[in-house]
Amino acid sequence: MASLRSRISTELSRMGSKGAEDRSSIDTWITDYLLPSNVMNYNGYSYGFGQQQGNPNDLIQSYMLGQKTKEIAGTLPAYSAAIQKSPAAFSAESVRASVLSQVRFTFRNRRRTATARRLFGTSELDILDNPWPGAVTGDLISMMEWHVGLAGNSYVTRQGKRLRVLRPDWTAILYGSQREPDDPTLAFDAEILGYVYVNGGFHNPKGRAETITPENMCHWFPLPDPLCAGIGISWLTPAVREMQADMAASEHKLNFFKNGASPNMVIKGLPNQSRKAFEEAVDTLEARHTGVANAYRTLYLAAGADVSVVGSNLQQMDFASTQGQGETRITALSRVPAIMVGLSEGLKGAALNAGNFGQVRRMFADTWVFPTLQNLSSSLATIINVPKDAELWYDVLDMPILREDALDAAAITQQLATTIGGLVRDGFTPESSVAAATAGDMSLLVPIPGWISVQLQPGGSAPAAVPAAPPVAPAPPVTGKPTPAIMPKKKPNGGK
Secondary structure, three states, X not given: OOOHHHHHXXXXXXXXXXXXXXXXXXXXXXXXXXXXXXXXXXXXXXXXXXXXXXXXXXXXXXEEOOOOEEEEOOOHHHHHHHHOOXXXXXXXXXXXXXXXXXXXXXXXXXXXXXXXXXXXXXXXXHHHHOOOOOOOHHHHHHHHHHHHHHHOOEEEEEEOOEEEEEOHHHEEXXXXXXXXXXXXXXXXOOEEEEEEEEOOOOOOOOOOEEEEOHHHEEEEOOOEOOOOOOOEOOOOOOOHHXXXXXXXXXXXXXXXXXXXXOOEEEEEOOOOOOHHHHHHHHHHHHHHHOOHHHOOOOOOOOOOOEEEEEOOOOOOOOHHHHHHHHHHHHHHHHOXXXXXXXXXXXXXXXXXXHHHXXXXXXXXXXXXXXXXXXXXXXXXXXXXOOOOOEEEEEEOOOOHHHOOHHHHHHHHHHHHHHHHHHHHHOOEOHHHHHHHHHHOOHHHOOXXXXXXXXXXOOOOOOOOOOOOOOOOOOOOOXXXXXXXXXXXXXXXXXXX
């Protein structure tokens, strides 16, 4: 395959041939046709794209409800700042990353081979065991999962004997199309020409665009965007509203304690002879009776003053239940059960029973861990030299969350052994019986020539004779003079 730069240059030449000498360099073409605009408009709001300078908290911008709730911009820095302000979301993503980081990779023979599903390893796996100096497989997978969790996409490129994890919002996919070269992303004949990475983001004026060919890039996006081919979305995207509510609830709780652990109060009858006197009285009350340090202090009022409580305290508004249900909804979108995150809503009732927890663990493993590991293995296989008739697979023997599955695996192995023994007794070769039972494909069975099971013979007939062993070749004739046997010499006097 031609290099990425030569393919782009050819396409630019074709496009420029329509004019006189209207040609562009690859950097100009990337800037004009690939890089996004500085502002993205959605639902009437403007969001910055790829901006990481300044305080990350500034990226959580205020838009609605009189500046009282914060709208989270759809960028990686904004999601990173938001998840750090939502304990439930941060805990769920931490569980996802820690669970996946325990896996190790191996090779597995494909189904239709003589040794189907056999696990083995080669030196090609060394780059996954030590992806870069001082790192192990868990470091690679953990970083990839955090990128996928926040940005929906993870990019890993291979450079010789090491791997590099690229920041997803600084990486873009370059598409090409013969039919629609001006808009190739969703074209009928669209194909990925390569990837572009700019250090500092696409709006960095000093950033250098690095092009990477598809065979040197692992692009992992386990949750694909249905509206954009080849791009993933973050699980935080549908959880944005719940995260906003969780952040607002935390701020409400903090303000409640800042206000002396009491709801809002209305004080009537303060001196109002002048504006200055009124403000002095208000400042005195604020200084002596607001804040955690001033909680439960006695309030002294002059004659005619009255205090009225407005609003609800945390108990009256059932604050724990309200915030707990929101946290449960966040963890549900992360696919991590609330009981595994340690949320209060997941630790109630019969959820802690051994049987119930085991079922929750099994559901988490079957519906998220295993499918995610399969998807991850196939994505990393693009930058690994996988042996012929094999595939990159995962080894879960060192994953504690799947340790209880060892009992099920042992039961399955015992059942396979019983099946193999029965197939051999029924007249199939031992090799084909092992291959068929392991792969679950009975078409791999090969019958033993000339052998018929006793159960298939007609009644009263003699059992089929076992095929005779091949004749033994005669021993070669002895040549030369035979060596006489050495007899023990008799001792005199009868051996005494």
